[in-house]
Amino acid sequence: MIHLHNVSKSFHMFQAVQSVSLTIEKGQVHGIIGASGAGKSTLLRLINLLEIPDAGEVAVNGQKLTQLNGKALREARKSIGMIFQHFNLVANKTIYENVAVSLRLAKYPMRQRRERVMECLQFVGLASFKDKYPAQLSGGQKQRVAIARALANYPQVLLCDEPTSSLDPNTTAEILGVLKNVNETFGVTIVMVSHEMDVIKSICNHVTVLADGKVYDSLAIEPKGIRLIDDNPENFVKQLTEDGEWDHA
Numbered sequence: 001m002i003h004l005h006n007v008s009k010s011f012h013m014f015q016a017v018q019s020v021s022l023t024i025e026k027g028q029v030h031g032i033i034g035a036s037g038a039g040k041s042t043l044l045r046l047i048n049l050l051e052i053p054d055a056g057e058v059a060v061n062g063q064k065l066t067q068l069n070g071k072a073l074r075e076a077r078k079s080i081g082m083i084f085q086h087f088n089l090v091a092n093k094t095i096y097e098n099v100a101v102s103l104r105l106a107k108y109p110m111r112q113r114r115e116r117v118m119e120c121l122q123f124v125g126l127a128s129f130k131d132k133y134p135a136q137l138s139g140g141q142k143q144r145v146a147i148a149r150a151l152a153n154y155p156q157v158l159l160c161d162e163p164t165s166s167l168d169p170n171t172t173a174e175i176l177g178v179l180k181n182v183n184e185t186f187g188v189t190i191v192m193v194s195h196e197m198d199v200i201k202s203i204c205n206h207v208t209v210l211a212d213g214k215v216y217d218s219l220a221i222e223p224k225g226i227r228l229i230d231d232n233p234e235n236f237v238k239q240l241t242e243d244g245e246w247d248h249a
């Protein structure tokens, strides 16, 4: 489904990604983890050619993206959705318009746009928020809108760049639940960058560990499931005053 072959990317002489080869099979929830600066986001952005590689080959759905440009690349990108840490919603557009914009850009048939927007908002549980603006939503709700927008064009791949890093633990769990549902319901292959081991272990069934722009290891794992925390204030106080809590750090 996704094949990277000897892909490299430098920024001003600094090699952020160095000759990476990686295969991600259809239907995987594939995590990418590593230290800050390891090249995780750059690697993710190389998959849809948001970053153009200096060398190497990127193929998605059997299409060599690195051999495409202009219209053909835009067309191929429709099958690759993306979400970001800071949601990237358009502040002065309603929730409805934020999702509709991706259909407009993809020249989705005009008459069917409304139905498709509402289908996607329903999937993420936010149909009743359609006339609100991003500033009126919580972080978790904004990320759900971003997921609806990314799903609008029926992608086969969803790239997630630190999708839960701005969220509290229980909202993180909620978003991970939505992503798992996207994978299971539509068979969408998910590639998720995160620096949080708990996030990676919860839903990923394959993980690539990056170090200094190179693949350190790539392995199959058994997802541990999504863990909710008790966010009752009593529990916070209890945890703050209990001995041995530092072990959790």
Ligand SMILES: Nc1ncnc2c1ncn2[C@@H]1O[C@H](COP(=O)(O)OP(=O)(O)OP(=O)(O)O)[C@@H](O)[C@H]1O
Binding pocket: 011, 012, 016, 034, 035, 036, 037, 038, 039, 040, 041, 042, 043, 195
């Ligand atoms: N557009 C850019 N211009 C210059 N340098 C860049 C650019 N994008 C990334 N880099 C550099 O490339 C290296 C890898 O960055 P990248 O964001 O891919 O790492 P990361 O593993 O995702 O890090 P973090 O977890 O901190 O986000 C970093 O040293 C970064 O400063």
